[in-house]
Amino acid sequence: MNDNLEKDLAEIFEKIKEVAIYIQGVIGESEGEYFETQNSTGDMQLKADVKADLIIEKELSKIATIKSLCSEEKDECVICNLDGRYHVGYDPLDGSSIVEANLSVGTIFGIYDGEFTGENLVASAYVVYGPGIELVLAHKSVDLYTFQYGVFEYKKSLILKERGNINSPGGTQQHWEKHHKEVIESFFNEGYRLRYSGGMVPDLHQILIKGGGIFSYPGTADRPKGKLRMIFEVLPFAHIYELAGGGAIDAKSTRALELKPEHYHDTTPCFLGSKYEIEKIKEAYAKS
Numbered sequence: 001m002n003d004n005l006e007k008d009l010a011e012i013f014e015k016i017k018e019v020a021i022y023i024q025g026v027i028g029e030s031e032g033e034y035f036e037t038q039n040s041t042g043d044m045q046l047k048a049d050v051k052a053d054l055i056i057e058k059e060l061s062k063i064a065t066i067k068s069l070c071s072e073e074k075d076e077c078v079i080c081n082l083d084g085r086y087h088v089g090y091d092p093l094d095g096s097s098i099v100e101a102n103l104s105v106g107t108i109f110g111i112y113d114g115e116f117t118g119e120n121l122v123a124s125a126y127v128v129y130g131p132g133i134e135l136v137l138a139h140k141s142v143d144l145y146t147f148q149y150g151v152f153e154y155k156k157s158l159i160l161k162e163r164g165n166i167n168s169p170g171g172t173q174q175h176w177e178k179h180h181k182e183v184i185e186s187f188f189n190e191g192y193r194l195r196y197s198g199g200m201v202p203d204l205h206q207i208l209i210k211g212g213g214i215f216s217y218p219g220t221a222d223r224p225k226g227k228l229r230m231i232f233e234v235l236p237f238a239h240i241y242e243l244a245g246g247g248a249i250d251a252k253s254t255r256a257l258e259l260k261p262e263h264y265h266d267t268t269p270c271f272l273g274s275k276y277e278i279e280k281i282k283e284a285y286a287k288s
């Protein structure tokens, strides 16, 4: 029982607002340039990734209640306050490979009260850097803020309808399994529209903003465990989607929030969407 949870989260949320503005600045300066280094999973590091990571580490470590910071860009967590309580998993700049095409990218945060499992997630947040900056903070509800006149203004709470009409299918299609191909096709046959940018933050944000749909990144022959990392990407968004009234599962139809990563960079196939689409995925995978 943590009586200070609301107060602690309010402080962390305020800091996330600050770092979002700094990161927007470094994206604008980066011009899609890369360092000659790779991160722990072999991706070339974009200057903006590294800078965004440094900004988050510097700023969030100032919060005494944060015990450790675990970045998608690093192999190990950074312990910042031994007496702190929360462990923050974050992806400083998700979708860095599409920065050079000037597409929207984002930052994702998961705030864990204890070890990095879905059950310990007490809050999640993400920032979308697009034509404007938008921020979503999720604790008891999923709240959208837009950056206007130098401050983040609360706009509304986001709720998913029972079903939507957006289909956002990731993974190399050549390697999709038959049942996956069929269920993705079945959404199109029901009139769903393709929306996939290659950045999970704007893609999942669009589904939330429009009120429904399905985002998938399956396991495939070339990537049996999918691509997206649990701690930094899948669990925070699973928390957000469930709070908004939708669902998030893996390829065995297990709730993503029940998954327990063994290693910081573990990935999982994932499906996030409104209830109708998640049920259809479960049926299709149960038959496979």
Ligand code: AHG
Pocket (backbone or CB within 6 Å): 043, 093, 094, 095, 096, 097, 098, 170, 171, 172, 198, 199, 200, 201, 227
């Ligand atoms: P990265 O940060 O390396 O650009 O990866 C982005 C992630 C995620 O945001 C997106 O949904 C997915 O990778 C896209 O992967 P594909 O290019 O395989 O579709």
